[in-house]
Amino acid sequence: METINAHAAFLCNYEVMQILQQLKDSTQKKHKREGSLATVTYETVHYLQDTECKNQSEQSIQKFLEAIKKFKLTKMEKLMMVNTPPRTELEIQLIVQESEERLSEEDVRSIIDIVNEIFPAIAT
Amino acid sequence: MFVLSEMKDVIRVTPEHFHQSLSESITTLLNRKLANKVVLNVGLCIALFDITYIGHSYIFPGDGSSHTEVKFRYIVFRPIVEEILIGKIRSCSREGVHVTIGFFDDILIPVNALQHPSRFDETDQAWVWEYPKGDGEKHDLFMDSGESIRFRVTSEAFEESLPTGPPGTECPVQTIAPYRLIGGINEPGLGLLSWWESQEQDEDGDDNEDQENDE
Numbered sequence: 001m002e003t004i005n006a007h008a009a010f011l012c013n014y015e016v017m018q019i020l021q022q023l024k025d026s027t028q029k030k031h032k033r034e035g036s037l038a039t040v041t042y043e044t045v046h047y048l049q050d051t052e053c054k055n056q057s058e059q060s061i062q063k064f065l066e067a068i069k070k071f072k073l074t075k076m077e078k079l080m081m082v083n084t085p086p087r088t089e090l091e092i093q094l095i096v097q098e099s100e101e102r103l104s105e106e107d108v109r110s111i112i113d114i115v116n117e118i119f120p121a122i123a124t
Numbered sequence: 125m126f127v128l129s130e131m132k133d134v135i136r137v138t139p140e141h142f143h144q145s146l147s148e149s150i151t152t153l154l155n156r157k158l159a160n161k162v163v164l165n166v167g168l169c170i171a172l173f174d175i176t177y178i179g180h181s182y183i184f185p186g187d188g189s190s191h192t193e194v195k196f197r198y199i200v201f202r203p204i205v206e207e208i209l210i211g212k213i214r215s216c217s218r219e220g221v222h223v224t225i226g227f228f229d230d231i232l233i234p235v236n237a238l239q240h241p242s243r244f245d246e247t248d249q250a251w252v253w254e255y256p257k258g259d260g261e262k263h264d265l266f267m268d269s270g271e272s273i274r275f276r277v278t279s280e281a282f283e284e285s286l287p288t289g290p291p292g293t294e295c296p297v298q299t300i301a302p303y304r305l306i307g308g309i310n311e312p313g314l315g316l317l318s319w320w321e322s323q324e325q326d327e328d329g330d331d332n333e334d335q336e337n338d339e
Contacts, residue, residue: 004130006166008197011126016170016199023171034152037159040170040227044201047226051210080208083125084274090313090320094208094276 010075013053013083014061020045052085052119064118071107085115125209128173129166129200132193133157137181139188150175150194158198160227162302164282167202168228201228203277203305210317213269216250221267223275223307230301233275237308239315253315265319272317275307 020041027038061082068078077096086092092108093099099108133154141149151172158169179193203209211225220238223231239253253265285302309315
């Protein structure tokens with residue numbers, strides 16, 4: 001076996017969740033159980049169910065990426081914002097490197113507003 | 125957190141699976157081979173994403189199986205260094221805090237990457253962040269197992285693992301983890317989710333405390 005490209009593309013939690021759930025449904029129909037695959041899909045879906053991606057959709061993620069385009073964030077920062085939507089200034093500081101220089105206070109506030117509008121917080 | 129990895133392999137399909145379509149057999153075999161396993165310098169394999177190329181199948185003398193070259197993409201758990209993840213505390217020990225994210229357990233937050241100052245409580249077997257209250261006193265914040273924790277991935281380590289012996293034989297079991305993540309929570313905003321949630325309610329106090337921590 002050979003690895004051609006270890007980092008061919010990034011996947012957000014929502015995409016992984018969709019793929020694994022389809023996989024789970026299709027294997028359940030066929031009554032075929034592959035030990036390690038079943039284990040890892042079960043555990044991964046279990047973890048992802050507790051994250052924000054449960055309430056996301058393709059449209060909402062697209063809308064969010066469109067809305068934060070103007071802040072000139074890196075691909076990685078945007079991915080983290082989709083996976084763990086920041087709701088406080090502190091969380092933005094963690095995700096965005098050198099956020100004080102790159103984002104003004106209004107930018108930070110408008111990102112929080114966009115997050116709260118597009119990915120409404122789950123009531124816990 | 126998840127990436128796609130492109131890989132290439134030669135798949136051997138045994139004759140009893142010839143009744144299945146080739147792509148179906150390849151999917152089953154690749155998932156059996158890779159799911160829930162760590163590939164060196166790639167990461168923890170989760171599930172097959174797609175097959176991008178299927179070459180010609182060959183039958184070699186003395187073997188009835190078909191050998192097919194395939195290129196495929198696999199979903200792999202491989203967080204980027206510097207990424208922020210949320211997990212649960214599995215246990216605490218003198219080495220630091222062990223974190224799990226359900227399907228991956230080998231995450232350690234070492235002592236030097238905990239919030240400062242922290243101490244290890246022997247009776248509760250838990251790390252405690254001695255949060256200074258400003259007036260000389262301190263507030264103990266316990267890190268109990270089962271709590272959700274936000275941490276930054278600071279480094280990753282792959283270890284070449286040797287094959288284990290056949291089942292039933294007594295051979296020394298190798299316990300070294302093939303893929304380990306080292307995390308850190310020594311930044312404001314990192315640590316137990318509950319530490320920072322309660323502070324959001326009084327916004328003013330929150331801001332002041334953040335600045336103190338930044339310095």
